[in-house]
Amino acid sequence: MSPDTSPEAAREVSPRPVETLTARGLRTRAALLDAARVVFAGSGFAESRIADISRVAGVAHGTFYTYFSSKEEVLHAVMSELQREMASERPAHTAPPSPAQGIEAAHRHYLRMYRTNAALLATLEQVATLSEDLRTMRREHRRFFVDRTARAIQRWQDAGLADPGLDPTYTASALGNMVDRFAYVWFVIGEEFDEDKAVETLTRLWVQALGLDHEHPPSPHRRPRLPGRSTSTS
Amino acid sequence: MSPDTSPEAAREVSPRPVETLTARGLRTRAALLDAARVVFAGSGFAESRIADISRVAGVAHGTFYTYFSSKEEVLHAVMSELQREMASERPAHTAPPSPAQGIEAAHRHYLRMYRTNAALLATLEQVATLSEDLRTMRREHRRFFVDRTARAIQRWQDAGLADPGLDPTYTASALGNMVDRFAYVWFVIGEEFDEDKAVETLTRLWVQALGLDHEHPPSPHRRPRLPGRSTSTS
Amino acid sequence: MSPDTSPEAAREVSPRPVETLTARGLRTRAALLDAARVVFAGSGFAESRIADISRVAGVAHGTFYTYFSSKEEVLHAVMSELQREMASERPAHTAPPSPAQGIEAAHRHYLRMYRTNAALLATLEQVATLSEDLRTMRREHRRFFVDRTARAIQRWQDAGLADPGLDPTYTASALGNMVDRFAYVWFVIGEEFDEDKAVETLTRLWVQALGLDHEHPPSPHRRPRLPGRSTSTS
Amino acid sequence: MSPDTSPEAAREVSPRPVETLTARGLRTRAALLDAARVVFAGSGFAESRIADISRVAGVAHGTFYTYFSSKEEVLHAVMSELQREMASERPAHTAPPSPAQGIEAAHRHYLRMYRTNAALLATLEQVATLSEDLRTMRREHRRFFVDRTARAIQRWQDAGLADPGLDPTYTASALGNMVDRFAYVWFVIGEEFDEDKAVETLTRLWVQALGLDHEHPPSPHRRPRLPGRSTSTS
DNA sequence: TATGAATGAGCTTTCATTCAT
DNA sequence: TATGAATGAAAGCTCATTCAT
Numbered sequence: 001m002s003p004d005t006s007p008e009a010a011r012e013v014s015p016r017p018v019e020t021l022t023a024r025g026l027r028t029r030a031a032l033l034d035a036a037r038v039v040f041a042g043s044g045f046a047e048s049r050i051a052d053i054s055r056v057a058g059v060a061h062g063t064f065y066t067y068f069s070s071k072e073e074v075l076h077a078v079m080s081e082l083q084r085e086m087a088s089e090r091p092a093h094t095a096p097p098s099p100a101q102g103i104e105a106a107h108r109h110y111l112r113m114y115r116t117n118a119a120l121l122a123t124l125e126q127v128a129t130l131s132e133d134l135r136t137m138r139r140e141h142r143r144f145f146v147d148r149t150a151r152a153i154q155r156w157q158d159a160g161l162a163d164p165g166l167d168p169t170y171t172a173s174a175l176g177n178m179v180d181r182f183a184y185v186w187f188v189i190g191e192e193f194d195e196d197k198a199v200e201t202l203t204r205l206w207v208q209a210l211g212l213d214h215e216h217p218p219s220p221h222r223r224p225r226l227p228g229r230s231t232s233t234s
Numbered sequence: 235m236s237p238d239t240s241p242e243a244a245r246e247v248s249p250r251p252v253e254t255l256t257a258r259g260l261r262t263r264a265a266l267l268d269a270a271r272v273v274f275a276g277s278g279f280a281e282s283r284i285a286d287i288s289r290v291a292g293v294a295h296g297t298f299y300t301y302f303s304s305k306e307e308v309l310h311a312v313m314s315e316l317q318r319e320m321a322s323e324r325p326a327h328t329a330p331p332s333p334a335q336g337i338e339a340a341h342r343h344y345l346r347m348y349r350t351n352a353a354l355l356a357t358l359e360q361v362a363t364l365s366e367d368l369r370t371m372r373r374e375h376r377r378f379f380v381d382r383t384a385r386a387i388q389r390w391q392d393a394g395l396a397d398p399g400l401d402p403t404y405t406a407s408a409l410g411n412m413v414d415r416f417a418y419v420w421f422v423i424g425e426e427f428d429e430d431k432a433v434e435t436l437t438r439l440w441v442q443a444l445g446l447d448h449e450h451p452p453s454p455h456r457r458p459r460l461p462g463r464s465t466s467t468s
Numbered sequence: 469m470s471p472d473t474s475p476e477a478a479r480e481v482s483p484r485p486v487e488t489l490t491a492r493g494l495r496t497r498a499a500l501l502d503a504a505r506v507v508f509a510g511s512g513f514a515e516s517r518i519a520d521i522s523r524v525a526g527v528a529h530g531t532f533y534t535y536f537s538s539k540e541e542v543l544h545a546v547m548s549e550l551q552r553e554m555a556s557e558r559p560a561h562t563a564p565p566s567p568a569q570g571i572e573a574a575h576r577h578y579l580r581m582y583r584t585n586a587a588l589l590a591t592l593e594q595v596a597t598l599s600e601d602l603r604t605m606r607r608e609h610r611r612f613f614v615d616r617t618a619r620a621i622q623r624w625q626d627a628g629l630a631d632p633g634l635d636p637t638y639t640a641s642a643l644g645n646m647v648d649r650f651a652y653v654w655f656v657i658g659e660e661f662d663e664d665k666a667v668e669t670l671t672r673l674w675v676q677a678l679g680l681d682h683e684h685p686p687s688p689h690r691r692p693r694l695p696g697r698s699t700s701t702s
Numbered sequence: 703m704s705p706d707t708s709p710e711a712a713r714e715v716s717p718r719p720v721e722t723l724t725a726r727g728l729r730t731r732a733a734l735l736d737a738a739r740v741v742f743a744g745s746g747f748a749e750s751r752i753a754d755i756s757r758v759a760g761v762a763h764g765t766f767y768t769y770f771s772s773k774e775e776v777l778h779a780v781m782s783e784l785q786r787e788m789a790s791e792r793p794a795h796t797a798p799p800s801p802a803q804g805i806e807a808a809h810r811h812y813l814r815m816y817r818t819n820a821a822l823l824a825t826l827e828q829v830a831t832l833s834e835d836l837r838t839m840r841r842e843h844r845r846f847f848v849d850r851t852a853r854a855i856q857r858w859q860d861a862g863l864a865d866p867g868l869d870p871t872y873t874a875s876a877l878g879n880m881v882d883r884f885a886y887v888w889f890v891i892g893e894e895f896d897e898d899k900a901v902e903t904l905t906r907l908w909v910q911a912l913g914l915d916h917e918h919p920p921s922p923h924r925r926p927r928l929p930g931r932s933t934s935t936s
Numbered sequence: 937t938a939t940g941a942a943t944g945a946g947c948t949t950t951c952a953t954t955c956a957t
Numbered sequence: 958t959a960t961g962a963a964t965g966a967a968a969g970c971t972c973a974t975t976c977a978t
Binding site: 021024063 | 960961962963965966
Binding site for chain 6: 727730761
């Protein structure tokens with residue numbers, strides 16, 4: 001094993017790295033992580049107590065510190081896990097018949113996923129600005145989704161299906177925000193909406209905003225990227 | 235649950251109603267309110283201390299309680315004030331030549347306003363779910379903007395300028411979120427954008443999503459698809 | 469009053485500066501300082517609890533932090549006070565008839581003073597190396613006594629009373645240590661001694677070591693500073 | 703009072719007597735003892751953690767308790783070892799030509815030895831008063847050195863080399879302290895000295911204090927003043 | 937009204953020690 | 958013997974709120 005026996009190493013970070021944990025340790029850590037998720041979702045970050053997390057996990061108060069060195073650290077771990085889950089869930093495995101139908105399916109899936117995790121996502125919203133660390137995590141998570149959408153928009157533009165005058169990244173960011181925020185207002189702030197109507201409206205807005213509802217023949221003289229309105233108004 | 239997170243607590247009347255204050259009292263109260271705004275913007279809600287607010291206001295610690303009965307109460311007062319300011323600011327003084335230009339001006343104005351108040355708006359985001367009281371305040375504030383936009387959409391639809399198949403309220407909510415969230419991601423989360431390009435993209439997305447870029451002859455057989463207002467009002 | 473109302477100043481050190489305290493505050497601070505002295509003397513530093521100090525002072529636990537920000541800080545204050553007392557106590561106001569008699573009086577006084585404060589001085593010993601801060605305080609306090617003794621030695625040398633071959637500073641340091649340490653071994657470690665005999669021995673050792681028991685005529689050819697033994701051995 | 707500061711606790715037998723250990727066990731115990739020495743020297747007693755000692759020794763945290771029943775117990779073991787080493791080191795192999803030269807050699811050796819072990823000796827100073835047990839150990843260790851010096855003084859007195867008016871024990875204690883404390887102030891408190899000058903000054907002070915620099919004819923009428931040994935033994 | 941000292945519940949964190957494997 | 962996870966008593970410290978002046 002040959003650990004670091006130098007006196008300088010005497011002061012080390014308390015929580016043992018995850019890779020060095022025994023099976024029992026991994027089980028306890030998982031229990032704490034699950035408990036933290038439940039507690040954060042139920043009380044928000046500020047009102048959550050380490051004592052609550054330990055109690056829900058069924059371990060002694062001190063055991064918490066065997067695995068995490070602070071409330072911030074579990075929070076980080078919980079949120080990483082949540083975002084990993086959100087990123088890995090894939091709504092459809094078969095290619096949708098049309099962009100519009102794919103968008104509709106994605107919207108429905110996103111809204112349902114949001115509703116399921118609403119309490120925890122509300123907490124994520126609360127803490128997004130608490131530390132630079134979390135802000136960075138948030139930015140990177142967003143970028144994952146934005147990039148995915150931006151690539152789709154690019155593909156549609158290349159295929160002559162979407163308005164080529166839109167910047168894919170700005171557009172993906174804006175339209176993504178629209179759906180994400182709609183879900184937040186609905187499930188967290190408590191505005192009331194009807195699912196079918198919400199999906200329908202959001203989809204129609206995307207389709208029309210992207211110009212997916214009519215063709216965009218690749219005209220040889222490149223049209224100005226922005227803000228070129230339709231020719232009829234000029 | 236801690237004693238003062240219940241919605242009733244925040245609704246409690248101030249130690250002394252504002253109307254009964256002397257001129258000196260009003261001045262002190264205003265100083266505290268300003269100080270709270272600065273401190274909340276600088277530290278967020280959880281990290282702000284009554285002691286900080288008092289010190290910044292230049293009054294003794296105990297004086298705070300002459301005007302507010304709790305931290306929640308100042309928060310409420312600060313946020314009310316902010317939302318009142320945001321609602322009263324009017325961007326354009328002359329009627330815009332076209333909906334698209336009006337939208338563009340509104341977007342630019344909103345983004346600039348957001349940038350100015352970013353820190354406080356970030357705090358508002360943090361606390362939105364802290365109490366039912368704040369959640370309600372948030373809902374009502376949103377409704378003010380959404381209704382204003384919904385009325386505009388309705389007008390454009392009635393004038394044959396906008397897609398009549400869109401529900402004005404759902405649409406106003408979704409498009410409003412898009413801009414609000416874009417500003418948040420930019421000024422709070424720290425994504426980087428260019429103002430002109432942002433305004434252009436957001437405007438183009440609104441215009442195309444609403445179908446403001448082509449005509450919508452009032453064909454009676456298409457109107458009923460979505461629960462828009464009854465045709466008799468136009 | 470015009471305090472610092474800038475937001476940057478919001479985060480300030482907790483304990484209000486002593487000069488700004490009211491009479492009541494000064495009283496409480498003094499009570500805490502006295503209590504700390506008692507508790508440190510009784511339990512040593514490591515075993516003393518803030519709770520003990522507060523209880524002995526008759527104030528609430530939190531009140532401690534109104535005046536000191538940590539156990540280290542009171543310790544520092546207590547030790548400063550002790551050293552100030554030790555430095556200001558003057559044994560004799562009349563010039564002693566001879567150096568030897570002055571030394572004897574000083575020794576007796578030092579031993580009695582040590583016995584009185586033995587418990588607290590034992591604590592001082594314990595903590596001397598706890599922080600650079602305390603180590604510095606210790607060094608400076610020592611220097612005060614060493615310098616005083618060194619000046620006396622210098623005077624005696626100039627008057628032809630003491631061995632001119634001794635470096636006043638090294639000598640003062642060494643002889644001072646001898647007495648200080650004798651007291652420590654006696655009153656703290658628990659070795660048993662008789663006061664008269666102790667004073668007599670220490671004084672005789674000083675007198676002979678310094679050569680105060682015979683004359684040192686200022687020979688025109690400066691004798692080698694060190695280690696020149698008596699001429700009889702060469 | 704806390705459970706383990708009583709003298710009995712430190713006297714408790716180790717979980718398993720050293721004699722019954724296997725070769726492997728002896729090796730582990732030695733590793734822990736060495737580690738404790740390093741950690742105590744580096745962090746002092748209060749700031750040293752069993753976890754640190756175990757880590758530096760390269761064994762699991764729990765293994766510590768196979769060999770020692772508490773932190774106090776290792777401390778005791780470490781300090782015993784240190785004092786055994788200090789007592790067994792013999793500076794000179796050949797008889798010194800004169801008392802003065804012997805004293806000088808002893809002083810130089812002592813100062814160097816102190817410098818080498820300064821950190822651990824500083825810790826010893828810190829803990830000297832922590833328990834009656836340690837205070838006793840300290841007293842006995844001191845007595846060993848004091849007795850050795852006292853015997854030398856006695857011999858010099860009997861040979862007519864040293865002032866017969868000095869009590870050998872008091873004198874040995876006082877002069878021993880002088881050197882020991884000088885080293886402490888130098889290597890622990892951080893006062894700055896030059897080795898040659900220090901050795902010279904300390905030696906000169908001893909020599910003159912003891913009167914080794916001139917003869918002391920055994921005049922029978924002066925001898926009885928202090929309780930030196932009875933003249934019949936010489 | 938204003939002041940600033942006092943309060944103490946509440947939470948976090950540490951770490952010596954135990955114990956199942 | 959060795960391991961490393963679990964325990965929980967003990968402190969430390971914070972800060973919203975109260976209160977005497």
